[in-house]
Amino acid sequence: MTSAGDRGTSRGEAELVAAASMYYHQDMKMDAIGRRLHVSRSTVSRMLKQARDGGLVEIILRPSPTRSSSLSRELADAYGVETYVVPVSGLATEAERLTQVAVFTARLVMQWMDSDMIMGVAWGTTIAAVAGQLGKKATLGSTIVQLNGAANTRTSGALYAESLLSQFALCFDAEIQLFPVPAFFDYAETREAMWRERSTRRVLELQHRADIALFSVGALAGAVPSHVYTAGYLEQEDFALLRREGVVGDVCTVFLREDGTYSDLVLNERATGPTPAQLQVIPRRLCAAAGDAKAKPIRAALQAGVATHLVVDERTAKRMIDG
Numbered sequence: 001m002t003s004a005g006d007r008g009t010s011r012g013e014a015e016l017v018a019a020a021s022m023y024y025h026q027d028m029k030m031d032a033i034g035r036r037l038h039v040s041r042s043t044v045s046r047m048l049k050q051a052r053d054g055g056l057v058e059i060i061l062r063p064s065p066t067r068s069s070s071l072s073r074e075l076a077d078a079y080g081v082e083t084y085v086v087p088v089s090g091l092a093t094e095a096e097r098l099t100q101v102a103v104f105t106a107r108l109v110m111q112w113m114d115s116d117m118i119m120g121v122a123w124g125t126t127i128a129a130v131a132g133q134l135g136k137k138a139t140l141g142s143t144i145v146q147l148n149g150a151a152n153t154r155t156s157g158a159l160y161a162e163s164l165l166s167q168f169a170l171c172f173d174a175e176i177q178l179f180p181v182p183a184f185f186d187y188a189e190t191r192e193a194m195w196r197e198r199s200t201r202r203v204l205e206l207q208h209r210a211d212i213a214l215f216s217v218g219a220l221a222g223a224v225p226s227h228v229y230t231a232g233y234l235e236q237e238d239f240a241l242l243r244r245e246g247v248v249g250d251v252c253t254v255f256l257r258e259d260g261t262y263s264d265l266v267l268n269e270r271a272t273g274p275t276p277a278q279l280q281v282i283p284r285r286l287c288a289a290a291g292d293a294k295a296k297p298i299r300a301a302l303q304a305g306v307a308t309h310l311v312v313d314e315r316t317a318k319r320m321i322d323g
Helices: 011-025 030-037 041-053 067-079 094-112 125-131 158-172 188-194 198-208 236-244 292-303 314-322
Strands: 082-086 118-121 143-146 175-177 212-215 247-251 254-257 284-289 309-313
Touching (some): 011 041, 030 041, 067 309, 082 094, 082 314, 094 125, 094 212, 094 309, 143 198, 158 175, 292 309
Parallel strands (some): 118 212, 143 175, 212 284, 284 309
16 A cells, blocks of 8 residues: 655645555554544544545555465466456355455556556446446546447447446546447448448547557356346347357457457457457456356457456466366
8 A cells, every 4th residue: 555645735635645644554543543633433434435536545456475376376377467366255256256356456457547548448247347446546638448339239338338438437537439339230241331431440540549458258157147148239049159169258249269269250250349369459458357157268368368467366266277
């Protein structure tokens, strides 16, 4: 944990820094801090939260020095990615594991994102959880761009995508660039024609210039279902085709086999998300995932070279290594 020094002249901000310094640096209890500042314990708690949310306090999470650390090294050596394995209780539910991964990922993104940067965000259950853990870090001239289309035959997807991206934009005082296309076109020819349109090319170019890409992997099944498989994006014949072709999951709605191959899959001809090859032009590519069903899709994604950084919970990491 690090706290800011002189970030302003207001008395309120100075008190926040003082409270944070006593709590984090001096290990003082909230009651003692309250007596020192002549406020109640509940007020101290609110001050500490305000300091975290306002960026006066930055909490850096590190992998456990025990099993999590060794798992991080094994995955990093196996796949050539910087890996953060988040410790979780053996009794934790998959929803709780997802929350822990989301907390760590949100802190990492807040460290990386800065002024005049572009971050590409792919919608999904995990990234929605990450958005819910964001604090506040004001930047200038930054942009959040949607990486994959969100519309399907039941909904435009606009409210879902805009709501998700808005949480990131509010965190960083950033502009939003939505990608108003379907998640999957009905025909590959339609996508090819749409990709020639200047309005579409402008968004694709913005994605191409991103400094950070944030995404998860989708799994065909699991205790915490992946949004793309539960929200009307695929028909029953699509699921049958995916199983016949050996698909284990997706990244940015581009489907992958267990060995990371994807280019000859029929449904990918209609998908609107960036392919692994297209993602690779982005310098920092952060994949966050949790849950037993995610082990195979994560391995497939790493085989495809989609990520430079991985955040995963301890139990999922162990399942990835054990096979």
